[in-house]
Amino acid sequence: MGNSNEEKKEEVSKLVNEFIDLFAPIETNLNEILVFVDHRTGAHYFESHIKASKFIESSTTDVPLDPDEQGEYRANREIVNDHVAFERMKSDASQRRSFSNIVAEFNPQQNPSSPLGVIGGQHRTEAIKEALAQGIDEFHEVKVYFALDQEQRLDVQVVSNTVIAVSGDLYDRMLETVKGPELRKWCHQTGLLAKESDFGDKAQRSGPITVRLARTFIINFYEGVKHSRQPFDTTDTSPIIPSVGIDGVEWDKLRSHKPSIWEDSRLSRAGMQFAKLVAAQRKAIESRKGPADYREKAMNIAILAAWAYVAGFLTDNEARLKRHFALSEKTSGDPLNSAALAKGRHKTDPENYRGLGTRTDAKERGRLVELFYYQAEKGDGITKSAIEVAIAKYYAKQSQLEVQRLEKGAK
Structure with missing residues (x-):
């Protein structure tokens, strides 16, 4: 068990350093690289602030729940383009609002070109992307997870989506994906x-x-x-x-x-x-x-x-x-x-x-x-x-x- 924990720490440390090199979060300048552990699941995460330009360049909302066995199926909901809350969100982003509570997993092995997979906050990500196209490049808070296993990934998916009232049917779909195809x-x-x-x-x-x-x-x-x-x-x-x-x-x-x-x-x-x-x-x-x-x-x-x-x-x-x-x-x-x-x-x-x-x-x-x-x-x-x-x-x-x-x- 000890060796397994050490190997996990080494894997997380390696991924955190890769993340810092790629995204240059503001915490790097403040010497506050604090990696936390969710003791409910053992998942490791880092709460960072990233420039929109770096975030959008190397992130994706196209995230599978089970990348190894069912990589073609997604846990995220579809973007609801005509929702009044989404329109307000885009308007706020265009007025230089800095968003928070974006949840993501850093997984360069799964997706080298877009290693930051957005698990919760796909609507905010889209709003940031549209604002960036207008030249607005603000910092945004992203809670980044590292080295998740399948059960931890499901837990993060559920918790992050519950913030915006995940539907029971979406929850069922996520659970069934974990059970298998x-x-x-x-x-x-x-x-x-x-x-x-x-x-x-x-x-x-x-x-x-x-x-x-x-x-x-x-x-x-x-x-x-x-x-x-x-x-x-x-x-x-x-x-x-x-x-x-x-x-x-x-x-x-x-x-x-x-x-x-x-x-x-x-x-x-x-x-x-x-x-x-x-x-x-x-x-x-x-x-x-x-x-x-x-x-x-x-x-x-x-x-x-x-x-x-x-x-x-x-x-x-x-x-x-x-x-x-x-x-x-x-x-x-x-x-x-x-x-x-x-x-x-x-x-x-x-x-x-x-x-x-x-x-x-x-x-x-x-x-x-x-x-x-x-x-x-x-x-x-x-x-x-x-x-x-x-x-x-x-x-x-x-x-x-x-x-x-x-x-x-x-x-």
Whole structure:
């Protein structure tokens, strides 16, 4: 352990000297080269002040979270060019404001031409760059990390982005990148994510699938498989939606117990078929110029969870499974019959309920499972009568389950 610590110190010392030679921070003149250690993670850092010209010349905001294994994917969010706060930031920079709280990693081995990778503060960096183009060359404070390992890099990414309220979906994406590329590769292979693209950093209409949605699909597929040998009408068939922005227990448990899921042809087939449904739904609504929420109906997390659950439940029933998958081929109107879903409601629903497939609560997910399962039995697509039957079946099942719970408690 002692040798390892000494080697770390030597590596950090070497990198600090390289950094000073390249960026000439103002601390050099003040003889205040103080390298600190974050005792939470053991990460080494130096708080420096650098001229904009040197900072911009040798820095980049194009920073991978896992440069060794997944160098093509990024943890940073996209620049939001039209945000009022960014416009104010650029205006301030043009008026010679000196920025602080920029977080970066000095890694000349990874990127010799731009060795300073900006982890937090990409908007400030862009503002500094635009001001520099106008001849404004101020000093800016940069917290520079040295010799980070992968876990330390993730920690710095999360902490630095939390300053500007990192989204839960971006946090999930960073955590999943650390776990490895498997989920992303699976989404590429199934068509749920465009080739060479990354997960969305926030849930948004028409945006790429998020880590949370991808995890939800897989978790519920296996929930369905788990219950597939039980009678559907007397089994609690409630899909799960994992929390966003939290390293989910359900997901870790599944990956631990089923390490070979990425080679499971049943799961891959279901993923590809759902991708077809998403594409068919979008195409149908685009051709009719229908409402935007109808276009993205398949990506409603409750619909996605319920569809995946039923796909898992029907893995051993090929005839019904084919009818479930064939939903994407129902082209009269749109595959999910969004207009009919919008009218689907129960007498107990509140006045502001906008119809089936608009909410994400457990009741909504349970109703949708009943609908997809019933559709797979009949194969007639999503119809007004199918929706009515599914909602009725949901409440009948809930009553039966309540009886079972009471009988169990009475013993």
